[in-house]
Amino acid sequence: MRVSATTTPCLKSDADTVALGVFEDEELAEGPPEELGEMLASGEARRSFKALAVAHAQGKRWLLVGLGARTEFTPEHGRVAAAAVRSRAREISTRVLCWQLPAGGDEDLAAALVEGTIISDYSFDRYRSSPPQPDGSGAAGERKHLDALIVSAAEPLDARVAQAAIVAEAVNAARDLQNRPANDLTPTALAEHARQLGEEIEGLSVEVEGREAILARRMGAFAAVAQGSDQEPALITMRYEGPESSGPTLGFVGKAVTFDSGGISLKPGAKMAEMKFDMSGGAAVIEAVAAIARLRLPVRLLAVVGATENLPSGRSVKPGDIVTAANGKTIEVNNTDAEGRLVLADCLWHAVDSGAEALVDLATLTGAVIVALGSTYAGLMSNDDQLAAQIIAAGERTGEIVWRLPLHREYEELLKGSYGDLDNAPEARKAGTIIVGAPGHRRLGVGSRPRVRRQGRFRLRRAPAGRARLLQRRIVARARGGKPLRDRGPRGAPRIEMGAVEARLARDLHELDRAALRTGGARVVAAELDRDDLIEHPVHQQHGGVRRNERHRVARRVAVRDLLRAAAHQGSCRPALPPSIGAREITHAGLHERVAQADALGARSPTRRSSGKFLA
Known part of the structure; x- marks a missing residue:
């Protein structure tokens, strides 16, 4: 999809469909056809949030969408409204969509409309026998994707719109990685994808290490998870230092278990196919780093992704085995399905040892967080109030809202092992999300954030x-x-x-x-x-x-x-x-x-x- 910004009204653009948002208790600005005002007056079109109406006037299709009350409107509302418009535009076979920024709309609203449109335009057809045609249409002629998106505003917004497009495309690239099946996206394939990004993007370097290097680094916890699979594990390290970068080195760490059967502690068969998504944290980290490098942000960034499969075999780690992490701590593996914390323990240590000063760890770590928070919030644990506040604020801006869970040193008592330093899956079943979060990381040697x-x-x-x-x-x-x-x-x-x-x-x-x-x-x-x-x-x-x-x-x-x-x-x-x-x-x-x-x-x-x- 081509994305651009213009100061020319949508009516004079080459778009076949124009999207226009209207707030409650406000009238349309000057310029749109009179037919739109008549639709609002008659009630055919409404100003309530996400209400949609279609009109034909002056040789174009017009999509009128309600934005609700201006005082309650946020960028996330803009993304949702844009997604609703994109869904209706698909039904009417839109090729080029132009968003007319509402009066008083700023660059954040423009970015939200771009992100909402691109993310909602996503589909995954890589393995279908009849994929979409180059012109964006499906096998039966149905249009599945937009050719172009234009944002029209009174002020030039080219830079902000281009930035939003890069971010949204990175989100979709991460979704592509998530959706690929485990027989295609192996740890080696994920590492190769990261390596290709390093070759394509200026200023981004990528290093990939395999099983022998992981063992040489004494990453016994990571290696224990990987030893049950014939697929080679991958320790992926990405480095970026932007122009005029300053401040501490930021560290991203992602869990990338490309398929998690549970190992010897085998998962139930129902929905096991979804365990290909257990590499989502690693996918998010890889594409976030790529977006940061493309945007040339002035930051120092180090990212570590641990990629492996967790499978049962004659070589697999067994319940009761004791492994030694990179920092020398011993861990009782009492549940091989609690493998993510083992991989992350060594990856976090590697990130700190490589110079990361503030860590952000992303992982599909435990179903206990869904029990606690459902699917609305992501769980957040942090030992630094300032960093946590920044992440919470970022979540509010992007619509990826998080809820901070409490930390207390008493939780660490639950992690103590009977025969080793730590237990990877305490049987008490207390504070299931918290005990695999920051307290465990502190005991594994990367404790307080520098x-x-x-x-x-x-x-x-x-x-x-x-x-x-x-x-x-x-x-x-x-x-x-x-x-x-x-x-x-x-x-x-x-x-x-x-x-x-x-x-x-x-x-x-x-x-x-x-x-x-x-x-x-x-x-x-x-x-x-x-x-x-x-x-x-x-x-x-x-x-x-x-x-x-x-x-x-x-x-x-x-x-x-x-x-x-x-x-x-x-x-x-x-x-x-x-x-x-x-x-x-x-x-x-x-x-x-x-x-x-x-x-x-x-x-x-x-x-x-x-x-x-x-x-x-």
């Missing part, structure tokens, strides 16, 4: 330890020349003169320090910048006593802080590595010596003293 906030003069990102490698790459990338400036080291260090390189290095090391302090007992990395090389010194976990986390907290703080102080104090992009940060065993006395050295540079000492030994 938050962007201000602290002092430094912009800090609180992120899991997986961000450490990304921060290290940033340190190396930034270790290049710059103009001198004055800056202040964190934690009260004295004001010093340093170059731009050293100032950025100090900020990044401080950011790494914050990341380290945020992560419980996970592995973190202290970095030495030596020319262009980066040397890593893992701080390993210890397993002796209740004070383990405190020891690591002190160790990480001092190890990274020493590097930070060395960089700030020496004003060099190649700070000398303090002897106490070598990859060797450090004693209790050695730790205190390091603290004293840091304190001499104005740092703040840990308030608690640790004992025993640790590896640095």
Whole structure:
């Protein structure tokens, strides 16, 4: 369908049908034929929402649609009205439809009319023996699709109309993926579709990894779901960075189980054919990324889609099996039909480890949400009020409304396993939607959404330890020349003169320090910048006593802080590595010596003293 905007009245366009909306208690604007006003006066046409009437005047067909009260009208009402008009236009074999924007209508209404028309014009005929003809007509001559859509308005709306067309076409492309049968849309076929988008769209890169790479990444939960099928699973990673992009890296994660039989915990036969739709979250993510890239939006975006089948076989994961997720957590698989949370656990971890700072996870995860909310709302769970508010507002604008469900740490108790860390399908049947949402993701290691906030003069990102490698790459990338400036080291260090390189290095090391302090007992990395090389010194976990986390907290703080102080104090992009940060065993006395050295540079000492030994 060709979509365009014009400032020329519809009467002078080449459209064979003109659509015109009218609000309650308002008269038609000047320009339409008198016959339309007479139809309203006689009651043949009404102003109530979605009421339709057809007239023939001045060589064109006219579709008059009621829009209801202007005070209650929203963009979603516009989409619904446009869909009603498109349905009637199909009955009268319309080829070119022109929407005359009502008086006072803005660009949001124009976009809604475009989206409603394109989405309602959709049909899926790929596998029919007599598909629609190139001219849009069916086998019996019935017109199934519009050739063109024109939006006429007093002001130019070309950009907004084109944007709406891209979004609506992306919606229909996702529907095409959903409707394809599982013997056609295998995980490999879905990955190939994503790869083709990467080749077609400028600025979009796509990486696809198969079973061996998934195992190499230690994605044991994802691999367990995939092991029952002969079809190769696919870990699809899409990256886009728009022009003049700023802000945190947004992460989309989608579940794409291209067919879900339930595995060994087999689903009932009735309506099992609909389980081809269990890849809908992945389809939405792939086409959303494609639309964002086509629109050249100024954002940084990372998308991860886990594609697999869930089938029973002699190799399938069995109820009672225990698998290990990418973050090291063990999961009891007590129901193989609760596979989506296993796939997403590893995909979410991969997204965070790859640099995503704010995550949006889309999935057909559980029927429990339909029991709770029906088909009107989608369930929303979030551990960040600001992000949740943005998604709720976006849902209102697009008509995809969501309802936020509560989160509480007590829900996590329901997830505890009897033999492993977690149970993928607790038998209590309590809070069925919530327990597979954000609390489970937090226990699987991607818990709190990395938050962007201000602290002092430094912009800090609180992120899991997986961000450490990304921060290290940033340190190396930034270790290049710059103009001198004055800056202040964190934690009260004295004001010093340093170059731009050293100032950025100090900020990044401080950011790494914050990341380290945020992560419980996970592995973190202290970095030495030596020319262009980066040397890593893992701080390993210890397993002796209740004070383990405190020891690591002190160790990480001092190890990274020493590097930070060395960089700030020496004003060099190649700070000398303090002897106490070598990859060797450090004693209790050695730790205190390091603290004293840091304190001499104005740092703040840990308030608690640790004992025993640790590896640095």
